[in-house]
Amino acid sequence: MSVARAEADGGRDSWSEAESAVLAEAVHCAPSVHNTRPWELAIHGRTAELRERTVLAAQHDPEGRDRRISLGAALANLVLAIRGLGWAAEAATRLAGDLVTATATGTHRSRPADTENRRRRALTDRRSHRHAFDRRELPEGTRDVLLEALAAPGVTGRWIAGADEALAVARLLDYAARVFRGDAEYQRELALWITPRGRGVRPEAFGTGGLAAVGLTTSRTRLPDESLLADRIQREAVLVVATSADTPQDHVRAGAAMEQAWLEAASRDLAASVMTQPLHLEEVRAGLAQSLGLTAVPQVLMRFGLPVEPEVGDR
Secondary structure, rough: OOOOHHHOHHHHHHOOOHHHHOOOOHHOOOOOOOOOOEEEEEEEEEEEEEOOOOOOOOOOOOOHHHHHHHHHHHHHHHHHHHHHOEEEEEEEEEEEEEEEEEEEEEEOOOOOOOOHHHHHHOOOOOOOOOOOOOOOOOOOOOHHHHHHHHOOOOOEEEEEOOHHHHHHHHHHHHHHHHHHHHHHHHHHHHHHHOOOOOOEEEEOOOOOOOHHHHHOOOOOOOOOOHHHHHHHHOOOOEEEEOOOOOHHHHHHHHHHHHHHHHHHHHHOOOEEEEEOHHHHHHHHHHHHHHHHHHEEEEEEEEEEOOOOOOOHOOO
């Protein structure tokens, strides 16, 4: 719906059916753990509410970290959709027991910024790129732009830089992959989520080489050599998303910031994917923070690059 149309409806104190559909579609586009969309959306008045919903992933996501990161991504999309309807959006989270509820409320008329419009238009373009990137470097200034997109209270970003950092991260990711590959209960649960039709984990979500290969690790995954993995990390643009604390609300904040950076990348025709599984292990989070000199808690690894250009005959 256009801003002009939304302004014509300004006398009402609740979202119309068409506006509600816009909000629901934006939430539907959010990335989520195993494509489960672990939330329930309720719309009342000018407020849209996302309630965290538990899913059966006892081994894969025992603390609910991925659920809440997914919820944060959905919240980011929801805020962008409200802005696209021509309203200022006020977001909030609250904890009830072990579950988070996030709300976004349209408070008053406010035209969206060009950046918000660009990211909102990228909602349907955002995809997980599990394959290798083109060897070209990111355009100049892109890393700064992505860090700026990530910026939010309590959230920081840190690019992995240099051979020493790349090797330290490679060793931690290799360790995590071996832990999960050797966990029989984890492997049984993961197998239940893998579906050829995309309702769950699609087979193509498992990378065959490089950094993507240690994200989700099956018992048949061929783990890359540590030095080769470090080399891939150096050649890719790998970003650590970290939070000042490690509460459920911090997980939501990390997910919202992650999605803003991902949409910014998509709006610039960049490829990207995220990795959270290795960071479920406390020793990996602690080791990553120590290796990179972080005082914050690592929550997500993001990789960015340029998609491989097709051959001339394939255009």
